[in-house]
Amino acid sequence: MPRASVARVSNDADVSADGLDTDEVASADPATATERERWEELVAAIETARERYYEQDAPTISDAEYDALFRELVELEARHPELVSADSPTQSVGGTQSDMFEPVTHLERLLSLDNVFSLEELDGWFGRVERELGSLPELLCELKVDGLAVDIVYEHGRLRSLATRGDGRVGEDVTANVRYIPAIPRRLRGDGTHPVPALVEVRGEVYFPLSGFTALNDEMLALGRSPFANARNAGAGTLRQRIDRREEELAAARERASSTVARLQDDLDRAVRRLGMLALVVHGIGAWHGHEPQRQSVAYDALRGWGLPTSDRARVVGTVDEVREFIAYYGEHRHDVEHEIDGVVVKVDDLALQGRLGSTSRAPRWAIAYKYPPEVVRTRLLRIDVNVGRTGRVTPFAVMEPVRVAGSTVAMATLHNQHEIARKGLLVGDLVFLRKAGDVIPEVIGPVVEERDGSETPFEMPTHCPSCSTALAPAREGDVDIRCPNTRSCPSQLRERVFHLASRGALDIEGLGWKAADALLADGIIADEGDVLGLQAADLRRSTFFTREAGKDEPGGRVLTANAERLLAELHQARERPLWRVLVALSIRHVGPTAAQALAREFADLDVIAATPVDRLAAVEGVGPTIAASVADWFTVDWHREVVEKWRAAGVRLADERDESRPRPLAGLTVVITGTLPGWSRDTATAAVQERGGKVAGSVSKKTDFVVAGENAGSKLDKARTLGRPVLDATGFQALLDAGPAAAEEHLVPADD
Numbered sequence: 193m194p195r196a197s198v199a200r201v202s203n204d205a206d207v208s209a210d211g212l213d214t215d216e217v218a219s220a221d222p223a224t225a226t227e228r229e230r231w232e233e234l235v236a237a238i239e240t241a242r243e244r245y246y247e248q249d250a251p252t253i254s255d256a257e258y259d260a261l262f263r264e265l266v267e268l269e270a271r272h273p274e275l276v277s278a279d280s281p282t283q284s285v286g287g288t289q290s291d292m293f294e295p296v297t298h299l300e301r302l303l304s305l306d307n308v309f310s311l312e313e314l315d316g317w318f319g320r321v322e323r324e325l326g327s328l329p330e331l332l333c334e335l336k337v338d339g340l341a342v343d344i345v346y347e348h349g350r351l352r353s354l355a356t357r358g359d360g361r362v363g364e365d366v367t368a369n370v371r372y373i374p375a376i377p378r379r380l381r382g383d384g385t386h387p388v389p390a391l392v393e394v395r396g397e398v399y400f401p402l403s404g405f406t407a408l409n410d411e412m413l414a415l416g417r418s419p420f421a422n423a424r425n426a427g428a429g430t431l432r433q434r435i436d437r438r439e440e441e442l443a444a445a446r447e448r449a450s451s452t453v454a455r456l457q458d459d460l461d462r463a464v465r466r467l468g469m470l471a472l473v474v475h476g477i478g479a480w481h482g483h484e485p486q487r488q489s490v491a492y493d494a495l496r497g498w499g500l501p502t503s504d505r506a507r508v509v510g511t512v513d514e515v516r517e518f519i520a521y522y523g524e525h526r527h528d529v530e531h532e533i534d535g536v537v538v539k540v541d542d543l544a545l546q547g548r549l550g551s552t553s554r555a556p557r558w559a560i561a562y563k564y565p566p567e568v569v570r571t572r573l574l575r576i577d578v579n580v581g582r583t584g585r586v587t588p589f590a591v592m593e594p595v596r597v598a599g600s601t602v603a604m605a606t607l608h609n610q611h612e613i614a615r616k617g618l619l620v621g622d623l624v625f626l627r628k629a630g631d632v633i634p635e636v637i638g639p640v641v642e643e644r645d646g647s648e649t650p651f652e653m654p655t656h657c658p659s660c661s662t663a664l665a666p667a668r669e670g671d672v673d674i675r676c677p678n679t680r681s682c683p684s685q686l687r688e689r690v691f692h693l694a695s696r697g698a699l700d701i702e703g704l705g706w707k708a709a710d711a712l713l714a715d716g717i718i719a720d721e722g723d724v725l726g727l728q729a730a731d732l733r734r735s736t737f738f739t740r741e742a743g744k745d746e747p748g749g750r751v752l753t754a755n756a757e758r759l760l761a762e763l764h765q766a767r768e769r770p771l772w773r774v775l776v777a778l779s780i781r782h783v784g785p786t787a788a789q790a791l792a793r794e795f796a797d798l799d800v801i802a803a804t805p806v807d808r809l810a811a812v813e814g815v816g817p818t819i820a821a822s823v824a825d826w827f828t829v830d831w832h833r834e835v836v837e838k839w840r841a842a843g844v845r846l847a848d849e850r851d852e853s854r855p856r857p858l859a860g861l862t863v864v865i866t867g868t869l870p871g872w873s874r875d876t877a878t879a880a881v882q883e884r885g886g887k888v889a890g891s892v893s894k895k896t897d898f899v900v901a902g903e904n905a906g907s908k909l910d911k912a913r914t915l916g917r918p919v920l921d922a923t924g925f926q927a928l929l930d931a932g933p934a935a936a937e938e939h940l941v942p943a944d945d
């Protein structure tokens with residue numbers, strides 16, 4: 193495509209629709225038929241996407257795909273200005289109002305924002321602003337809230353209207369809902385410094401706080417409705433409810449004494465509750481009658497003073513570097529914010545300078561949105577495979593066409609279980625929305641139903657283990673998960689257990705990763721996890737994975753690799769690890785680091801744990817009946833005990849040493865700890881007692897020697913009083929630890945305190 197410099201795209205940008213004064217240069221040649229066709233396609237795709245997004249709150253393409261389509265259209269029109277028509281999407285801000293609500297004409301148009309997707313493009317904007325103004329002015333950095341744009345008008349401090357953005361000129365009237373949204377004040381209060389103007393129009397973003405989003409979707413599912421794909425849709429769906437119609441419907445049903453009253457009342461209550469959760473952040477000003485501030489940041493101060501919520505994350509900065517820092521900071525902390533963000537908005541702070549820069553038909557030139565990389569993308573669900581975990585649980589997972597999302601390439605995502613697949617309505621072959629939030633695990637959100645062509649097929653859970661062909665079954669009737677019962681020798685489970693025992697939360701053997709675990713099993717060097725801890729150099733020498741051809745100066749044959757030497761050294765250390773790590777390494781269901789530490793603290797010896805009755809195990813703080821049953825069950829299985837014996841023979845320490853040289857001033861004493869103690873967690877307080885030879889019990893009895901009662905101590909303190917057991921506060925506890933029971937007696941808290 194020749195790009196001769198005939199007509200520079202006009203910088204009043206009624207043509208350069210993104211208003212960027214793009215350096216894109218118009219072509220001398222008229223658009224080809226193919227280009228015209230592509231233009232039609234792009235316009236149609238963008239219009240459909242806008243309709244789905246703005247009217248139905250149910251987008252079918254991701255924001256990033258939309259941005260890409262829009263950008264392609266802008267570039268095409270920049271090359272061929274003759275293609276631009278008045279109804280091109282580049283000439284409007286997107287968003288229409290539906291006839292569900294009354295139309296409201298905004299006092300001033302709500303514009304959109306131009307986007308940049310890289311720091312280089314952002315530099316382009318800095319350059320243009322600087323050229324226009326002579327120097328770079330002070331800039332206001334804000335978060336780009338991924339919510340629903342609204343326009344609010346206050347007249348003499350009273351709310352006149354709340355409207356959605358609509359097409360930028362005319363929006364939908366949702367004023368009737370305001371009385372249920374405490375985040376939006378119905379009256380502005382004067383704050384002394386800034387008088388409330390006779391009329392003010394503010395713009396902002398309504399959003400559904402992320403903290404309530406999961407619960408909302410759970411509720412939707414419980415009601416048999418489709419969940420919202422993201423918090424933005426949840427916010428839009430919540431705000432755009434015809435509460436007034438529901439109220440009328442309910443009143444009418446009441447009058448007729450209709451049987452649906454209860455249901456309608458429930459629906460209304462739910463709708464009102466949801467509205468109550470909405471939040472608002474104000475980020476702009478429209479019409480303003482009265483003394484106007486000179487800076488946007490000062491206008492925010494005024495708005496805040498009147499009771500309107502503004503963001504306290506906005507920053508006025510003087511340099512490009514500070515803008516970059518702001519962007520980098522929120523790139524890292526994107527998920528620490530109470531709402532979803534899709535970028536950063538940079539604005540010229542001075543309102544007079546904003547006026548000088550002006551706007552295109554679509555967006556201001558004094559502001560720019562820097563967009564973060566997408567976190568929701570679409571990709572094809574190729575297959576659903578299943579994985580057999582270390583406890584035999586069979587977990588289906590999605591195998592997808594690899595796609596880049598949030599900075600990494602994703603091709604797989606867990607689907608948890610077959611009910612989850614059914615709940616999401618996924619079919620094999622579907623185009624799916626895929627989300628990845630920062631370094632969080634990728635998640636298949638759901639299918640793009642509109643894109644189905646009938647070739648998609650339902651997933652069927654296998655009836656036999658893909659690894660060992662054993663028939664699969666739920667462990668107990670009614671269990672959601674199905675399992676492979678061949679726990680001892682199913683190759684999948686075995687490999688997962690070996691890998692797990694070496695993991696950081698267990699025995700922490702770095703040299704024993706996936707590949708090594710696989711190789712040791714495949715080469716028959718180990719038969720199961722029992723053999724791992726006893727591995728010697730001679731064993732590793734039989735493995736191709738851990739050996740290499742000898743070099744010239746070495747004795748012939750194969751020699752151990754550096755990795756093998758490292759593994760042997762690590763195994764040596766692993767045999768000396770504290771008991772709780774050994775417990776985790778055994779792959780006992782439900783026993784993670786927390787439960788393992790509780791057991792180790794209490795019993796300090798694996799043989800003692802194995803011999804302890806289940807109700808005694810359950811009484812340990814942090815253990816409870818499920819874990820206790822699982823532990824007790826585990827030790828009844830022969831091959832489990834064989835693993836323990838092999839480890840013992842390999843020299844693994846199966847008991848924590850009590851340091852006998854240390855004084856044990858609390859030996860023989862039973863202490864109950866309740867309430868919160870400043871400076872102590874329950875775990876550290878328990879450990880402190882145990883280190884000194886004392887026992888920590890979960891409940892108060894006549895045998896309790898001391899009850900340590902922190903703040904907000906409840907029923908255990910009452911029980912102590914009833915039974916007349918001695919009570920200590922934090923000071924008394926310290927005395928007990930430092931100087932023993934006699935000293936503690938001096939610090940008893942009197943009964944009527």
Ligand code: IVH
Pocket residue numbers: 302303304305334335336337338339340341342396397475476537555556559561
């Ligand atoms: S200022 C005249 N500031 O993003 C420019 N907009 O993609 C008005 N948005 O329509 C926008 N956070 O609804 C501005 N801190 C922020 C924003 C923000 C989110 C929305 C706004 C706008 C859309 C453009």
